Amino acid sequence: MKLWGGRFSKDTNELMKKFNSSFYIDKRLYKQDIKGSIAHVRMLGKVNILSTEEVDKIINGLEGILKDIEEGSLKLEGDYEDIHSFVEANLLERIGETAKKLHTSRSRNDQVAVDMKMFVKDEVFNTVFKIDNLIECLIKKGRENEYLMPGFTHLQPAQVITFRYHLMAYVEMLKRDKKRLLNALYILDESPLGSCALAGTTNEIDREFTASELGFRCITKNYLDSVSDRDYLIEILSAFSILMMHLSRLSEEIIIWTTPQFKFVTLSDEYSTGSSLMPQKKNPDSLELIRGKTGRVYGGLINILTTLKALPLAYNKDMQEDKECFFDAIDTVNICIDVMTGVIDTMKVNKEEMLKSLKKGYINATEVADYLVKKGVPFRDAHEIVGRIVLYCEKTNRAIEDLKLEELKSFSEEIEEDIYEYIEYSNILKKGNKKYILMEVE
The missing domain is CATH 1.10.40.30 (Fumarase/aspartase (C-terminal domain))
Structure with a gap:
């Protein structure tokens, strides 16, 4: 099923179908797409565009699709252009012609905009929770190991500090990362639903109702901006990049601390790997991967900035490219935070080695x-x-x-x-x- 095609006399080229399809990526938005559609249908009933019977029929169908996806009986697979056509095709199959009324007073432009904002809200709050866990882990590890150690500048011994104090520097960084993400979430928390393609609709719809149903604090004010705004993705990817830079710096320090030349900490076997040739090796691959994956997140930021840099208003198909880089970035950030939390929680701090090192750099x-x-x-x-x-x-x-x-x-x-x-x-x-x-x- 396509959501368009009436003015076309030829079918889409098979290569173009494959090239144009985003279903393999945006199927991840199924929950948000169905939730947004349910709110939209309720609004259409509220303003008497759809009858109560039609609203109930569509909502029951949508809830059934969601339930079947969640339970695994309906697979997110097939020859669909995007998640929106997947949902509508399955709805049409289940409830018949009434399904065709779902898209009244809505465009895929505002539909995908609201789906993506809801997804970002759900997922980034989860990232913030993970940051909190890492902060607590750093604080706990510091309290348990408040030993004297040299502080460094230029990687040269400089002045005496404590191990706890060093970890607390990263706590401050992570607190700023959390604030940046929460601020970005506040700014994006405006519903674009009802903007339609770029200029609203002649139907008397209730945008405030759908905004409230979907948990947004308010509605967007300009339809052109609403469907073409991806600033929030840039802002969050920027915050992710800064966060990954902090994790990479911490990774580098711990890697240095684990070397025989330092011996400040010992990594748990759970977060280390060995060598296929050298049996004595215990490599900090967990931390090296965090350090390496930082570049992937930076790449996502550059990707979306480059995609958007010369786009005229309003929506352009280029914007379909926003999802893959964002999904990859948030997955990367989340696993890196989790791994770093595990590394910190399980590593052993070597008090005597740090005390010995105090004598080596004239740090008094x-x-x-x-x-x-x-x-x-x-x-x-x-x-x-x-x-x-x-x-x-x-x-x-x-x-x-x-x-x-x-x-x-x-x-x-x-x-x-x-x-x-x-x-x-x-x-x-x-x-x-x-x-x-x-x-x-x-």
Whole structure:
């Protein structure tokens, strides 16, 4: 069954049928398409375009189709142009000619627009739930492992922090990701149903009714924009891309931490793989795949931006290409969040290895400078003095705290015995605004 064809004298070329069909992709919208159709039919009954008997007959037919799809007795397969023609063809087969009244005062343009918005709302709320789970997992892992570790800049040891504090940086990133998605959901929450092809209908329909039935906060205001708007997909794909960038950064850090050179964490066997040649290998493939799949999500964003960049109003068939990239992106994002949650939940944190690493990078050097400043030494001079101390430590292969007081005083007479307590790693985090590193800020 086609939803058009009266003005055509020749059948569509078989290659064109295959090229034009989107059913293999948009069949995923079956639930939203049926739900939207039911709301539309109820509205047609409310405004007396359809009789009560017609409304009941169509709705019963649609609910039967949905039930059969859900139970598996009706397969989403066959030679259909799209999900809309699949639903109408099956409805016609079940209830007869009354099914042809379903599409009154509606176009596939506003139909697919409302279907896609409903799908995005359903699925993105699920993604937000997954983000919450990952946030809770990071917080829990941090609380259980509040050990001292070096913080890095340029991948070089910089200053002392805690493992919990490092994980909390990613919690902040994920909170922003969640806010971006929720904001996008609020903006898109306007019903386009009733816009028809591009200019509404001469029938007196009730768009506010269908918006309320479908759970939208309001209706769209401009029909041309309503059927051609895909901004919300761009915005969510952008938010997904930022989210994947955060997951990729976290993946990279954990990959580094698992190396024999670091040994900060040990991945569970559940999220690792081996080598077909080297029996000693334990590879962090879960994290490498997250890192790699980030490019797929970026690709989805570039895909839809490129598709839309020069389209005239209103709807164009190019827009059919919005779904495949979005479906792939949301599937990728969801599994990556789930895998990262599993990685974090099951990995072991190696306290002793992190403590050992504190000695390797002179990460209390800045605190020596702060100590000298408190003694009245100008910061630029203090910076120079500590630089010479570090150079001396490198030559003698010792940490700053391992130097004798006489050695330290050779660089500045302002240094006294209290320097050792001041630059002791755990004490550092109790001074000044560093105390916030030890505080629960969630």
